[in-house]
Amino acid sequence: MYIVPGPVKNLTKIASTAKSVTISWDPPEPSDGYTSVIYAINHGELNTPGEVINSQNTQETIDSLKPGKPYYIVVSASTTGGNGNETGIIVFSREKVPSKPLNISTIKTEWSGNSLTISWEPLTLHEARGFPVYYIY
Secondary structure, three states, rough: OOOOOOOOOOEEEEEEOOOOOOEEEOOOOOOOOOOOOEEEEEEEOOOOOOOEEEEOOEEEEOOOOOOOOEEEEEEEEOOOOOOOOOOEEEEEEOOOOOOEEEEEEEOOOOOOOOOEEEEEOOOOOOHHHHOOOOOOO
């Protein structure tokens, strides 16, 4: 008699870069009916067809992603008895680091040395890879 496995548990994103996401999960509840489980990991940008990776591990890194995009990831367990129910999450790859501002200049505005004016050329939206935010430290 072949047993269909249950769904994987605790599907979680554990790390990400601009081009990859690492996920992990716990296996389905054990059963006497199977000894070997293959996991199918289906991933793709939201509303686009995905790519499937087969694995015997409970942790995988998905590469070749686009920076800052949402991805829908579905994991299911399979045995000789069939495919278990899918478990899914939405994850984001990290944004790339934006370009640095150009032509930074400082002007001393008080003789006492208590203030300083800083100016720079603003980044374009393309250079900033989205809404530009500047940090001064």
